Amino acid sequence: MGAEQIRRWESGALAHAVSDPFGQGPLPWLRGSENYFDDTGQMVPWYADETLARGGGGGPRTADDVHGQIKGFVSSGAVAPGEAIDFHITVDPPQQFSVDIYRIGHYGGDGAAKITTSPRLSGIVQPAPLTADRTVSCHHWWQSWRLQIPSYWSIGAYVAVLTTVGGYRSHIPFTVRDSHPADLLLVLPDVTWQAYNLYPEDGRTGASLYHAWDEEGRLLGEEEAAVTVSFDRPYAGAGLPLHVGHAYDFIRWAERYGYDLAYAETRDLHAGRVDPSRYRGLVFPGHDEYWSAPMRRTAELARDQGTSLVFLSANTMYWQVELGPSPSGAPDRLLTCRKRRGPGRPALWREVDRPEQQLLGIQYAGRVPEPHPLVVRNADHWLWEATGAGEGDEIPGLVAGEADRYFPRTALPEHQGRILLAHSPYRDSEGALRHQETSLYRAPSGAWVFAAGTFAWSPALDRPGHVDTRVQRATANLLDRICKRD
Secondary structure, three states, X not given: OXXXXXXXXXXXXXXXXXXXXXXXXXOHHHOOOOEEEOOOOOEEEOOOOHHHHOOOOOOOEEOOOOOOOEEEEEOOOEEOOOOEEEEEEEEOOOOEEEEEEEEEOOHHHOOEEEEEEOOOEEOOOOOOOEEEOOEEEOOOOOOOEEEEOOOOOOOEEEEEEEEEOOOEEEEEEEEEOOOOOEEEEEEEOHHHHHHOOOOOOOOOOOEOOOXXXXXXXXXXXXXXXXXXXXXXXXXXXXXXOOOHHHHHHHHHHHHHOOOOEEEEEHHHHHHOOOOHHHEEEEEEOOOOOEEEHHHHHHHHHXXXXXXXXXXXXXXXXXXXXXXXXXXXXXXXXXXXXXXXXXXXXOOEHHHHOOOOHHHHOOEEEEEEEEEEEEEEOOOOOHHHOOOOOOOOOEEEEEEEEEXXXXXXXXXXXXXXXXXEEEEEEEEOOOOOEEEEEEEEEEOOOOOEEEEOOEOOOOXXXXXXXXXXXXXXXXXXXXXXXXXXXX
């Protein structure tokens, strides 16, 4: 492929990068080279290239969507111990590859631990993605490997790291869940991750709910983007979703301090696989913009029955979506959001008389072009206790990406008490002065509902270069009260 097509691929990544000022965060498995036992039991470096094996030449290289050196997806985003998960992987040129499975967690500061490694697998070039009306699907790819999840594996967020003998690497995230009670259920935003997925970023075929390409390789905007996207395809670029690092930041921090966590994905909310009564709180750790009606019903039921809700990002529950089966009949493999195109009901929750504020207490106000300080409000509230934060104190860089605020003309949820814990001015892209707010209210059921109102809250928990002890303590104050530790 020529340099011009590479440039077009990069333009897709850059177009989305503005939506996440923090990037994906640390990937601990990129440290150093790995060694493996060969068929004779001898320890050998995996990489065929000797300079790669010695750690020279920059180490493993990231696969891209133009050449598709190695890319893949899984048949189901979340599985339980004892179940199997199928990997569908393409390798170009055909060669052997391996799959290392890591679990995200604190692990003494490492951030993840390797759990297992596949046998050496034979890679093939899978058929080209199928496209129909901008929807890209790889549901026709052959199965490459089946992983049986042992019953003793810990539930949690996992990443499959795919590596070819030539030293190219890509990723596939998945979740191991179960239905056992826990203090907190962490809900990973896989629906929103897929909405942003522009795979393949090749200047030609790929499409997300935000972008697509024209015949000359120019990146088009939302009016020409996909209406339906498929879960049966890899994630673009390195294979990790945009915003995935926000969830990993929370996981590393929460597991470090010993919170009792269960795990699920937003499609589990949608499909009715989540019983909120098993948990004291549901935590939504990252950007979670796309919600189906069943997802919202489950969250509202949780709140009304006394299960607290913690939203650690901004622009939550903005678009209303539908989930449908794949062409092969697998449920919840197609995500549809027509946004403002075509006849029928609007797709914004606030335009169908169900604004987000009626659940969150605040709602989306706009993008924040440059990070601004979060300005503490009501510093005598228990959330700020022992943080050292005083009234009007500024926490640098904590208002970033996107911001929420209270809308006075929009109805609030029914509550026994409500408070705004930050009021932070910032300039939008036009230079106009706006403000962000952080909200907490108590529902009549006794449930707490917290909304951070900024993208930067989770990164402040455990992202190198962004950690803030005041945010860590405030989050602990909130979770401890929800878990009845206070």
